[in-house]
Amino acid sequence: MSQTVLEIKNLQVAYQTEHGEVQAVRGIDYQVQKGETVALVGESGCGKSASVKPIMGEKEANQVIKTGEIKFTYQSKTGEKTIDLLKVNAKVMQSQIKGKEIAMVFQDPMTSLDPTMKINKQVAEAVKASYPDLNKLQVKQRVLELIATVGIQNAEVVQEQYPHQLSGGMRQRIVIAIALAGNPSLLICDEPTTGLDVTIQAKILNLIKHIQKSRKLAVIFITHNLGVVANIATFVNVMYAGKIVETGTSEDIFFDPRHPYTWGLLTAVPDVNEQVKKLPTIAGTIPNLTQPIVGDAFAPRNNYALKIDFEQQPPMFRINQHHYAATWLLDKRAPRVEMPALLQTRIAKMKGAGEADGK
Numbered sequence: 001m002s003q004t005v006l007e008i009k010n011l012q013v014a015y016q017t018e019h020g021e022v023q024a025v026r027g028i029d030y031q032v033q034k035g036e037t038v039a040l041v042g043e044s045g046c047g048k049s050a051s052v053k054p055i056m057g058e059k060e061a062n063q064v065i066k067t068g069e070i071k072f073t074y075q076s077k078t079g080e081k082t083i084d085l086l087k088v089n090a091k092v093m094q095s096q097i098k099g100k101e102i103a104m105v106f107q108d109p110m111t112s113l114d115p116t117m118k119i120n121k122q123v124a125e126a127v128k129a130s131y132p133d134l135n136k137l138q139v140k141q142r143v144l145e146l147i148a149t150v151g152i153q154n155a156e157v158v159q160e161q162y163p164h165q166l167s168g169g170m171r172q173r174i175v176i177a178i179a180l181a182g183n184p185s186l187l188i189c190d191e192p193t194t195g196l197d198v199t200i201q202a203k204i205l206n207l208i209k210h211i212q213k214s215r216k217l218a219v220i221f222i223t224h225n226l227g228v229v230a231n232i233a234t235f236v237n238v239m240y241a242g243k244i245v246e247t248g249t250s251e252d253i254f255f256d257p258r259h260p261y262t263w264g265l266l267t268a269v270p271d272v273n274e275q276v277k278k279l280p281t282i283a284g285t286i287p288n289l290t291q292p293i294v295g296d297a298f299a300p301r302n303n304y305a306l307k308i309d310f311e312q313q314p315p316m317f318r319i320n321q322h323h324y325a326a327t328w329l330l331d332k333r334a335p336r337v338e339m340p341a342l343l344q345t346r347i348a349k350m351k352g353a354g355e356a357d358g359k
């Protein structure tokens, strides 16, 4: 039986600026179940972070929640509880939810770690914040356990070091240990591997996958690089200009993508087997979100756009029970359009490799 940990309904977030109101999140809906990883993927500025900050109760002075619900279900001291995170007061958020039930791992570990404090002290603070009744020895043991949980073998040595003495990958492991200190039910990872070199990136991704599986965590994984989530996401939500434009399982998105924006993102993922001098990028830029958007926000950059794309917002067309895409190309009146040849070749190769592996 699946258990819904997070349910977001019609979330709309704007920012007030001197140039007008930026409609950063224009109505998104999705759920995260226990033991699932949901990826939010899209170019910079498409609203990934803006849609996730309200989950953590983060509120910039110019942020306005236009409407929506963020239902979070967790085990409180008195049993299972469902709350709307948009309605929880800041004190409860700080004392009971943030860093405890919901934890976050950011891109740059140095912004999460205190450069002047030894690792053991930083992990211990996180442990004590969630378990104030533990004695000194219990805290010490828990710190070592957490450091070992994130795959650090010489925990005794590492815990005595300062962040600058560790590599980027090790620092990110410590940030993950701190995030796990309160035994959260939801972990939000915001570009956790960006900036790390490819082999370290793969190791951190494996670690997150392992932790997610062994603890049956619900994970939201934010990235601009679709390639990163291929092996860890249960579901992928592709975001563009503040909306989810395609949603499906990893298999749906990687083997049967339907939105031209998803085609663009997939084409931009480097393929180690292809000798491409310059990676194709999606031409053009995201729209100005202070101006009203008519039709499909992606239409001006979409080589496959139909006349109606410039006039009417496409609905989410159903492809299968969990795969939907908002593109007029899926309307039964639309001409038949094939995805770019490069992508077709890649998918055929991936399918071939999968079959050869017996998958």
Ligand SMILES: Nc1ncnc2c1ncn2[C@@H]1O[C@H](COP(=O)(O)OP(=O)(O)OP(=O)(O)O)[C@@H](O)[C@H]1O
Pocket (backbone or CB within 6 Å): 015, 016, 017, 022, 023, 024, 042, 043, 044, 045, 046, 047, 048, 049, 050, 051, 060, 062, 224, 289
């Ligand atoms: N505090 C703010 N004030 C004004 N505009 C903001 C603020 N934060 C975000 N925005 C705008 O909201 C839109 C969505 O930004 P957001 O940071 O959510 O995008 P993102 O997809 O997370 O991008 P990135 O990958 O670069 O973090 C962008 O147009 C951005 O400029």
